Amino acid sequence: MTRDVAVLSDAEAVAETVAQRFLARMAAAQERGETPDVALTGGTVARLVHRQIAAHAHEHPIDWTRITFWFGDERFVAADSPDRNELQARADFLDAVGATRVNAIPSTAEASGVSDAADRYSAQLRSEGSGEFDLVMLGMGPDGHVASLFPGHPQLDDHDHIAVGLTDSPKPPPERVSLTFDALNRARAVWFLVTGAEKAEATQRAWAFDGSVAETPARGISGPSVTWFVDEAAAGDQR
């Protein structure tokens, strides 16, 4: 695994940099004749990134109907709940750019519970995914969680599923669905989007030579190419 770190001045700078890199990456993939699979994340900095993508989309020759979007995790709530990562991403950029291949994790309207939603999403990814994400974007919580894989939770050790459900997320809402590490790591590239001083300790643990995935789930990300886009506050002393 290679790990690159880009330390930018603040969250806006992270959003602008990631958006430009994303647009260039998608244009290049399509130039090669590919239809990339991309896993999106929820979270505060992701929303800034998504809005920057919408603002600059017209500068790049991208056919948005030839990118397949997925979600790394989702809150298991009503389809129209503002807590849905999907709805936020649609509002922030997917609808504006005209994305048509948007694979949402089932809501409470479509699945009987988190396990059912996880099983349905796993089946969808198996049948409609290419088998590898071109890009997975991930936020990281102050506790080191990624997607909805939280410290000390059994989902961290699941190697039998593509997606798993949980009903006891320490961050509300409690019912969620998450891709597993095995699924998230089937990616040509993983980009972490991390900003804010409250993330500095978790960032330090994630980058440390030693440490456990149980304490800091971000350490479980081990795709071939991992890039951290962080602001100075999240980088803390490690700049």
Ligand SMILES: O=C1O[C@H](COP(=O)(O)O)[C@@H](O)[C@H](O)[C@H]1O
């Ligand atoms: O709940 C979630 O939180 C994380 C991190 O969000 P942030 O606001 O601290 O950046 C996010 O990665 C995840 O997708 C989301 O469901």
